[in-house]
Amino acid sequence: MLTYLIDDDPVSLFLTEHMLRLEGFMAPILAFAGAEEALAHLLPRLATNPPGLIFLDLNMPVMDGWGFLDALAPHASALQDGCRIYLLTSSLALVDTEKARDHALVHGIIHKPLDEETIRAVVLKKTRTQLAAAPAVGARSSRGEA
Amino acid sequence: MSTSEELRILKTMVSFSPDLICALSPEGRFRHVSDACQRALGYNTTEMIGKHFSDIIHPDDSTTALEKFLDACGRAEPVGFESRCLCKDGQEVHIAWSALRAAADELLICVGRDVTQQRHATQQAREQEIQHRTIIEHGFDMVGLVNEQGVFTYAGGATQHTIGYRPEEMVGHSAFDFVHPDDLAMVESYFALLATQAVISIPDFRFRTASGEWRWLETTLNAYLQDATKIFVVNSRDITERRLSCLVHTEREQRLQVLFDSDSALAAFQTADGLVLDANPALLAFLKKEKQEILNRPLVDFLPAEIRPLISQMHLEMAHGAKVQFETKVQFEGEKEKIMKATKTPLMVDGELIGVYCTMQDVTEITTAQRLIKQQAAQLTMVMESINDAFFSIDHEWKLTYLNTEAERLLGISREGALGISFWSLFSEEVDGICHQHYQKAIATGETVQFEVYFEREKLWLEVKAYPFAEGLSVFFADITKRVKADKQLKLMALVARGTDNGVVITDAQGRTEWVNDAFTKQTGYGLDEVRGRVPGSVLQGPETDPVTLSYIQERMQQHRPFSATILNYKKSGKKLWFAMDITPIHNDAGQLTQFVTIQQDITFRKEVEASQAAMTQDLYRQNRDLQQFTYVISHNLRAPLANALGLATVLTKMDKNGEVFATALTHLRQSMVQADDVLKDLNLVLSIRDKKDMQAMEPLALKDVCQQAINNLEEALHECDGKVVLNVEDQLMTRGNRAYLYSIFYNLLSNSIKYRSEERTLQVDIVCCTGAHGGPTITFTDNGSGFDMFKAGSDVFQLYKRFHTNQRGRGIGLFLVKTHVEAMGGKIEVTSEVNFGTRFTIHLDKR
Numbered sequence: 001m002l003t004y005l006i007d008d009d010p011v012s013l014f015l016t017e018h019m020l021r022l023e024g025f026m027a028p029i030l031a032f033a034g035a036e037e038a039l040a041h042l043l044p045r046l047a048t049n050p051p052g053l054i055f056l057d058l059n060m061p062v063m064d065g066w067g068f069l070d071a072l073a074p075h076a077s078a079l080q081d082g083c084r085i086y087l088l089t090s091s092l093a094l095v096d097t098e099k100a101r102d103h104a105l106v107h108g109i110i111h112k113p114l115d116e117e118t119i120r121a122v123v124l125k126k127t128r129t130q131l132a133a134a135p136a137v138g139a140r141s142s143r144g145e146a
Numbered sequence: 147m148s149t150s151e152e153l154r155i156l157k158t159m160v161s162f163s164p165d166l167i168c169a170l171s172p173e174g175r176f177r178h179v180s181d182a183c184q185r186a187l188g189y190n191t192t193e194m195i196g197k198h199f200s201d202i203i204h205p206d207d208s209t210t211a212l213e214k215f216l217d218a219c220g221r222a223e224p225v226g227f228e229s230r231c232l233c234k235d236g237q238e239v240h241i242a243w244s245a246l247r248a249a250a251d252e253l254l255i256c257v258g259r260d261v262t263q264q265r266h267a268t269q270q271a272r273e274q275e276i277q278h279r280t281i282i283e284h285g286f287d288m289v290g291l292v293n294e295q296g297v298f299t300y301a302g303g304a305t306q307h308t309i310g311y312r313p314e315e316m317v318g319h320s321a322f323d324f325v326h327p328d329d330l331a332m333v334e335s336y337f338a339l340l341a342t343q344a345v346i347s348i349p350d351f352r353f354r355t356a357s358g359e360w361r362w363l364e365t366t367l368n369a370y371l372q373d374a375t376k377i378f379v380v381n382s383r384d385i386t387e388r389r390l391s392c393l394v395h396t397e398r399e400q401r402l403q404v405l406f407d408s409d410s411a412l413a414a415f416q417t418a419d420g421l422v423l424d425a426n427p428a429l430l431a432f433l434k435k436e437k438q439e440i441l442n443r444p445l446v447d448f449l450p451a452e453i454r455p456l457i458s459q460m461h462l463e464m465a466h467g468a469k470v471q472f473e474t475k476v477q478f479e480g481e482k483e484k485i486m487k488a489t490k491t492p493l494m495v496d497g498e499l500i501g502v503y504c505t506m507q508d509v510t511e512i513t514t515a516q517r518l519i520k521q522q523a524a525q526l527t528m529v530m531e532s533i534n535d536a537f538f539s540i541d542h543e544w545k546l547t548y549l550n551t552e553a554e555r556l557l558g559i560s561r562e563g564a565l566g567i568s569f570w571s572l573f574s575e576e577v578d579g580i581c582h583q584h585y586q587k588a589i590a591t592g593e594t595v596q597f598e599v600y601f602e603r604e605k606l607w608l609e610v611k612a613y614p615f616a617e618g619l620s621v622f623f624a625d626i627t628k629r630v631k632a633d634k635q636l637k638l639m640a641l642v643a644r645g646t647d648n649g650v651v652i653t654d655a656q657g658r659t660e661w662v663n664d665a666f667t668k669q670t671g672y673g674l675d676e677v678r679g680r681v682p683g684s685v686l687q688g689p690e691t692d693p694v695t696l697s698y699i700q701e702r703m704q705q706h707r708p709f710s711a712t713i714l715n716y717k718k719s720g721k722k723l724w725f726a727m728d729i730t731p732i733h734n735d736a737g738q739l740t741q742f743v744t745i746q747q748d749i750t751f752r753k754e755v756e757a758s759q760a761a762m763t764q765d766l767y768r769q770n771r772d773l774q775q776f777t778y779v780i781s782h783n784l785r786a787p788l789a790n791a792l793g794l795a796t797v798l799t800k801m802d803k804n805g806e807v808f809a810t811a812l813t814h815l816r817q818s819m820v821q822a823d824d825v826l827k828d829l830n831l832v833l834s835i836r837d838k839k840d841m842q843a844m845e846p847l848a849l850k851d852v853c854q855q856a857i858n859n860l861e862e863a864l865h866e867c868d869g870k871v872v873l874n875v876e877d878q879l880m881t882r883g884n885r886a887y888l889y890s891i892f893y894n895l896l897s898n899s900i901k902y903r904s905e906e907r908t909l910q911v912d913i914v915c916c917t918g919a920h921g922g923p924t925i926t927f928t929d930n931g932s933g934f935d936m937f938k939a940g941s942d943v944f945q946l947y948k949r950f951h952t953n954q955r956g957r958g959i960g961l962f963l964v965k966t967h968v969e970a971m972g973g974k975i976e977v978t979s980e981v982n983f984g985t986r987f988t989i990h991l992d993k994r
Contacts, residue, residue, distance in 0.1 A: 009786060009790070011787075011790045011794070011814040011817060011818055012786070012789075012790055012793075014810065014811070014814055015790055015793040015794055015797060015811075015814070016793075018797050018801075018807065018811070019793065019796075019797060022797065022800050022801075059782045059786070061948075061949035061958070062938075062949075089782075090782055090785040090786035090788075090789045090790075091778075091782050091785070092780075092785060093777065093778065111789075112785075112786070112789035112790070112792075112793065113789045113790065113792050113793025113794075113796065114793065115793075115796070
């Protein structure tokens with residue numbers, strides 16, 4: 001399952017990629033430092049080689065995560081089934097959480113850092129409703145660990 | 147014959163003689179009486195013998211009779227006399243005596259004859275003559291006789307009575323001498339006619355009277371033959387009076403004729419049947435006819451057919467002897483329609499219609515004029531009724547002659563019950579009151595009076611104007627109760643206005659000040675003398691007075707309705723003054739705007755509180771916004787490195803400590819911690835600027851120095867990229883603020899320019915500082931760098947941790963700090979940018 005990581009923070013990209021690998025995630029991972037780059041890569045491949053999973057950061061310069069989603073909106077039908085998009089953000093702002101819940105393209109919001117349990121839930125293809133609940137658990141446990 | 151025979155015969159003769167034959171003794175006693183004595187006097191012979199003569203004579207005649215008796219005694223011839231004798235039965239008999247003394251003896255022979263009847267006849271004749279004379283003399287006619295030469299031989303009758311001459315003054319004089327010279331020829335010619343005619347009448351001629359005046363006489367002469375001589379009985383009558391009255395009559399007739407002829411009305415005399423007897427020139431001219439053409443023809447024949455029935459109708463009505471009159475419209479051929487007034491006056495003699503006097507007059511103009519007058523009168527009435535003022539007029543006896551509806555209403559009386567009634571009997575309580583005095587004055591002086599008075603009966607204040615005129619007094623008045631009340635209220639208001647702490651301004655309708663109260667002066671510093679006649683706004687408004695408010699006030703004042711407004715004014719000292727104004731227009735009874743009353747409350751304190759409240763709100767808002775910003779900063783910018791560190795810490799535990807990735811992760815961990823530390827430092831910096839904002843010392847700063855210092859400190863970086871800065875600062879341009887902030891502004895902008903310079907060209911930065919339109923320094927900072935998309939950046943340009951470039955490592959705090967510093971010094975910053983072209987910041991600072 002082709003996976004996109006979109007984040008302007010190289011540390012975050014490094015961390016996410018290694019966490020996935022450490023949890024045994026074998027599928028190819030493509031990392032993008034900006035939303036525009038990712039979009040440029042994705043759009044020509046929507047039909048041929050769309051990603052099955054996207055981890056999207058919200059806070060990025062020039063085009064942020066919401067901008068990326070807006071740009072994808074016209075192609076929603078092509079993505080609908082095959083691609084799950086997770087917001088991966090350090091933001092704890094309630095606005096973002098609520099906005100993510102209502103967004104048709106977003107499967108869930110995951111608060112950084114990405115932890116083992118969340119990876120398992122996302123990768124083991126849990127149902128959408130279960131997935132929606134999972135990040136909250138993950139976030140709580142992460143904080144607990146911190 | 148024998149003597150005895152003769153004696154017997156003689157005796158017999160004496161015995162049978164109708165005459166009384168008596169023989170009386172010288173003493174007067176009867177000795178012998180004839181038988182006739184008994185027949186005449188009733189005494190027989192025996193009774194008579196021995197009686198004295200005087201016994202039978204009427205006492206009144208006895209003296210005369212005695213004288214005659216004595217006379218006869220002394221003479222030889224007979225003496226005749228007459229005396230009344232008394233019969234035995236007392237009757238009077240007239241006896242004519244003849245007495246003779248017989249020569250031989252002493253006896254007196256008296257022969258008496260009864261002449262009673264003769265005497266009576268004579269008496270009657272005499273009485274008759276006296277009667278005639280009386281009649282003649284007391285009648286009107288003068289009677290006289292003239293001979294053939296006209297000389298009076300007798301004058302009598304009323305002559306003396308009428309013309310003053312005694313008969314002897316006329317007899318022997320020629321009648322012609324008395325005639326007026328002018329009439330003489332005429333009289334003489336008539337007199338000549340007597341040669342052939344037995345009777346002539348001489349008409350009116352003048353005759354001189356004894357007093358010398360002329361009288362008009364009328365004379366008839368009858369010729370008689372007397373003793374073969376022709377004499378004329380003259381019968382004259384004074385006709386002066388008749389003559390004069392006749393003259394008067396003629397004159398009157400003439401006068402009437404002149405009237406008839408010269409009457410401008412069309413006039414005609416008609417018979418009872420309507421035939422024309424005479425027509426005046428006006429009628430003839432009107433009908434265009436000669437008199438002959440219409441005489442003895444019916445008048446109606448000459449009138450238009452349509453009025454003939456009417457004329458006939460009139461004629462019938464008039465037959466009863468009444469004068470009839472009517473007006474009608476008549477259309478004569480070839481002329482305009484006219485209104486004719488016709489009058490028919492019957493001429494009645496002894497209850498019988500003998501003629502008609504008919505006049506017609508063209509009254510078109512009069513009728514039109516009358517109609518006009520009626521219309522005008524109607525109009526006048528309408529005007530009187532329509533004027534708002536009440537109106538009445540009174541004559542010199544104070545009687546009401548006119549009263550309009552409004553007057554009825556205000557006075558509470560009705561026209562029917564009041565007209566012709568004395569004003570003072572209608573309003574007896576007002577006698578000797580104010581009205582009375584004024585009206586009397588108006589009438590006495592002939593001058594108009596005007597006054598205000600309280601009319602107790604209807605509880606009204608009235609304003610009265612009375613105009614005297616020839617027939618009395620015209621009085622106009624109006625109910626001013628409202629106004630009087632309003633005046634009272636105004637006075638009260640003025641009282642209140644004086645006492646209040648609020649400023650009160652009264653202006654005229656044009657907004658010019660008429661009055662201000664003391665509070666106004668206390669508030670603004672301007673006295674009444676300084677603002678009277680001026681529009682308050684022109685005195686009080688200043689540079690910061692809101693033009694929108696002014697136009698609002700102007701607009702509302704035009705509407706003439708009360709309104710309120712809040713406005714910034716300036717005291718005389720120049721100090722700001724906030725007023726809450728309540729502006730009320732004042733109207734007079736006619737609804738015309740007369741004044742504005744403005745009550746102004748000094749709300750400067752409230753405004754200040756409001757302003758500080760607004761500032762506080764603004765501050766709170768900013769604090770709140772900053773808090774949100776902080777939340778965001780914490781969730782993104784602070785938590786991001788921490789989350790990374792957390793993740794890395796987990797990852798590190800699972801990695802090969804000797805592997806290359808482990809070293810990288812460790813480096814990342816360190817980097818994340820540094821990053822978190824930077825954010826904390828930034829936050830501290832920002833918070834410190836904000837907190838110190840109100841406490842920091844504001845000092846005068848020379849813009850050129852501070853800018854040059856920032857440029858010097860970035861000299862190295864500029865040198866590396868061959869960048870060039872052109873600084874252009876107005877001489878001595880100063881601002882007031884914190885040196886570090888100003889330095890930070892120049893430093894951050896310039897380092898941004900270096901950081902985001904275009905790769906395609908060498909950097910050039912132009913810094914221009916000059917005095918801007920707002921009075922303080924304006925800094926324009928322009929570079930030719932890569933720029934950014936204004937549309938995408940939107941309002942985020944100056945936000946903390948917002949970045950617009952991915953290729954440079956910026957934290958997104960530079961512009962945030964610039965803005966914070968500018969605002970901390972009370973300035974403003976704006977930006978314009980174009981991708982691949984450059985960016986320009988414009989900063990406005992406070993002066994000095």
